[in-house]
Amino acid sequence: MTLTDWPTITDELAHLDLITDPTGVAKLSLDYYHFSPILEKKLQDKRGNLVIRPVNESEVLQIAKTCVKHKVPLTVRGAGTGNYGQCIPLEGGIILDTTKMNQIRWIKPGLACVEPGVKMAAFDKKAREIGWELRMAPSTYRTATIGGFIGGGSVGMGSITYGQLRDRGSLRAVRVVTLEDEPRILELRGDEVQKVNHAYGTNGIITELEIPLAPAHPWVELIVVFDEFMTAARFGQALGDSDGIVKKLVSIHAWPIPSYFTALESYLPKGKHCAFVMIADYDLEPFQDLVKEYNGQVTYQKTPQEASKGTSLLEFTWNHTTLLARSIDPNLTYLQTFYFTLERVEQMYHHFGDEAMIHLEFLRFHGKAIPAGLQLIRFTTEERLNEIIRYHEEQGAGIANPHTYILEDGGRKVIDLDQVCFKEKVDPYGLMNPGKMRGWLEREKA
């Protein structure tokens, strides 16, 4: 490895917004990898050399040119809220922070076009002015960027209706800057976007995205509590399957998970299991009938106006559940699981008992509402964690492992040839977020 000439690089890019002080760079080198004790050990010392915050595509192009010229690694960073070290530079280099590229190009019914650094909640505020909102968003909605969600996220509120980010239609078009000898701007549309969708920024810097929107219903936020966990889980499935009830969030928590939600203590009776939901306000009446059918008890109900003021229930769900639980018990970690069926949920509930506290998020998977899990795991050793994963997989559950920073080892398990081939084209020197794509590493070995 040749030594990188940082003074020259910094000079070349001096007209841009640079961060060079080590504390600043350190802060922008990390994400929420520490949810995993495995990743924590591996990633805590990783740092970039230089952070740059471009304000537009032409500045991105200049950065790309400099990176290629000096063969320095480039890692794109949105808000840095990823959980698997997606934006942590394994081999140092430049960190391209997109947060200043936060222009909304246009919003029209059903579709919008944005720069990658637009924050999701800020976007929705604008979109709601014409009656629309994002189809799906993570629980980091208030801080995370749209580009980061596409680059490293997968599902969130809204997924109970619109499925996953990887589904056809969830992303319509992207502009990407390449790291070829002569960096270019490419536009990918339709199915072509899968080449860069959820690729951890390994094959192109996204500078613009076209995304679909959903009608912005007035969402009522409710908590419903149940005596039995499996009744709560069945209620979640029934709500997911209720075609006559428009909803955005169906999140189920086995006791003692609710005990970690201290801010909501008065709504969460001791020992009870709970559902956190968002329901279109005009569908409250059938929703209440469903609650009655499952002997649930509504303990909390906020109108859309009230909900938009205080803390949204969203911030107790998805991976915020893990965040809140870990703030009380740092020994906790988590898993991401496609149970697919309630039978499997029940089996795991009994099998692991207190070691794996079940937190379900219902989402649409190829058209069907299924229970997915973000179980809280009482961490002991890496071996035991792997044993738990293996057991789930043996029983037919799918695990999207959050304890690896390798793209393919997390979710899809298989190498995505389209993405590897695209990387060959747009990043021939393997400069983008090096070390994250197994398909590329194996190609380098071969």
Place this chain on the structure above:
Amino acid sequence: MTLTDWPTITDELAHLDLITDPTGVAKLSLDYYHFSPILEKKLQDKRGNLVIRPVNESEVLQIAKTCVKHKVPLTVRGAGTGNYGQCIPLEGGIILDTTKMNQIRWIKPGLACVEPGVKMAAFDKKAREIGWELRMAPSTYRTATIGGFIGGGSVGMGSITYGQLRDRGSLRAVRVVTLEDEPRILELRGDEVQKVNHAYGTNGIITELEIPLAPAHPWVELIVVFDEFMTAARFGQALGDSDGIVKKLVSIHAWPIPSYFTALESYLPKGKHCAFVMIADYDLEPFQDLVKEYNGQVTYQKTPQEASKGTSLLEFTWNHTTLLARSIDPNLTYLQTFYFTLERVEQMYHHFGDEAMIHLEFLRFHGKAIPAGLQLIRFTTEERLNEIIRYHEEQGAGIANPHTYILEDGGRKVIDLDQVCFKEKVDPYGLMNPGKMRGWLEREKA
């Protein structure tokens, strides 16, 4: 049976809008029962004695009082487009035609309140002014009434997203006039509405309905053709399962069914199987990628503006398919089938060949997109028809038999105790649409 004193009855109601001439009464005594050769024989001679067209609830109340006083049967009629003789009076009596009760009480985001005689297309025109539309509607949308759809219908365009009329949430509240000794007005809300939902007007005259609405997307209408029938069917399932594509209609037709659509001849190549779909215009791009994946060919595409002018593709789907086919070959009849799976569709396709031409409508059934069939059957004998039904049922398909006018024998098969008990209360003399509810007939026998 005592003789009915028609002169006195007519006198009592003389201030209302009456039709007494036999041709007028005959016309308003029948519906589209003739799609079934079995029902045709049984029902063609049935007639009411008197048609009344009330303009409001208080007139309905007067009619109810007269019916109870004289113990004359009362059959409610909307537009009379039912297919099972739902509104054909088996024992004569008064026909209460709702078409003059066509006031829209209010429309607000997500919900509306209407009188029963409001026509669906007329309603949508109004609702679209504020960006909303009916969640589901039959292919008789232009002529049928909302009250009649609730009283005798079940599914239609929109069902691929919002499920069936019988699903919780599809009907929110009703006001009904009873035929008690002292007729009353009752309001049913929430799950309670199931007491009168799809009851063929046997247990209360609905005078007002509260119904949920859907965001009115701009729907593009398309025809896609395929070489293989099962590819078309799989395409339909995939579209139904595509959470990222907002749609309203997924209708699949095996050749030779398209040959009956003479008005669309130029878009329907000979021997090819076709899909008729409605897609939200902002989702056309992913839709086209899906078409490509299944090697389909788009032969027809109308923008929402164009579609709203000419004949909608809707009027080639659902039971309009049967209507058009029968206009060319009156020997055809049909079945209504829940195949549930494509495997079963394929098996039936091969098993019956030309005798049962497969027409699928995809709809959501408890949260899952499933293929339902309105197969065209080449009718020979009643025995053979029953044999075909039996075979389907033996193979696990559900048949909603359109060859019976008995409520329970059509769809649900089982007696709905809630509905029978409610009838006991609101129609103690069994005057409402007599002879249609098996649960009541058996109770009378016992």
